[in-house]
Amino acid sequence: MANIYARETALKNVVGRSDYISNSSRQEEIVFHQKNMKNSWQDYADFEKQNKKSVNQNIEARETVVALPNDLYQDKQLLQKFCDRLAEKMYGKNRDYEYAVHWNSSRTNLHAHFIYSERERNLERKPKIYKRDIWADSKTGRTCKKDSPNAVLRCKKGEIQRDKDGNIKYEDSPFTPKDTKYKNKNWLTERNKLVLLQSFPKEYRSPSLTF
Numbered sequence: 001m002a003n004i005y006a007r008e009t010a011l012k013n014v015v016g017r018s019d020y021i022s023n024s025s026r027q028e029e030i031v032f033h034q035k036n037m038k039n040s041w042q043d044y045a046d047f048e049k050q051n052k053k054s055v056n057q058n059i060e061a062r063e064t065v066v067a068l069p070n071d072l073y074q075d076k077q078l079l080q081k082f083c084d085r086l087a088e089k090m091y092g093k094n095r096d097y098e099y100a101v102h103w104n105s106s107r108t109n110l111h112a113h114f115i116y117s118e119r120e121r122n123l124e125r126k127p128k129i130y131k132r133d134i135w136a137d138s139k140t141g142r143t144c145k146k147d148s149p150n151a152v153l154r155c156k157k158g159e160i161q162r163d164k165d166g167n168i169k170y171e172d173s174p175f176t177p178k179d180t181k182y183k184n185k186n187w188l189t190e191r192n193k194l195v196l197l198q199s200f201p202k203e204y205r206s207p208s209l210t211f
């Protein structure tokens with residue numbers, strides 16, 4: 001009966017780690033690579049840097065590594081279905097994550113790297129709205145009063161604010177607060193149940209496993 005192992009790691013350079021698991025020049029063999037991302041890892045890295053509250057670097061993301069039965073490689077469709085299902089069960093549908101399945105050079109260790117954010121996407125963000133008309137001098141571009149000689153209306157009260165690239169500005173963060181469960185030992189037990197009992201094909205489960 002094949003054994004399955006999993007371990008958890010905090011990441012302080014998620015951009016670099018993402019490149020490591022997905023870059024074919026840095027891996028012996030990538031079986032496949034999948035992303036479920038609405039935001040980039042650089043977005044998360046920048047957010048954590050901007051919101052650092054101590055001298056210590058913020059954790060930008062986390063990684064789960066799962067060792068898989070080697071013979072599962074024989075059915076790639078089943079392998080990918082397992083990884084997709086496991087990721088959704090571990091992280092939900094509103095969390096950015098990616099994963100890659102690798103072989104080592106001797107093809108004796110099939111394993112999957114899952115990188116995920118502790119933060120969910122904030123689906124209820126409020127756009128910033130102009131609370132008054134904004135007038136600017138047509139020659140200097142500087143903000144001015146409505147009755148100034150060269151005044152032109154740049155922004156109208158009630159309009160949504162945008163940055164120089166045309167992206168909407170928001171009142172609140174793009175991400176929710178971190179889910180503290182991923183730092184809890186109970187999460188490891190829950191994760192192992194998902195890997196060993198709930199998501200994994202029955203033919204690879206050991207009958208002696210109970211939780």
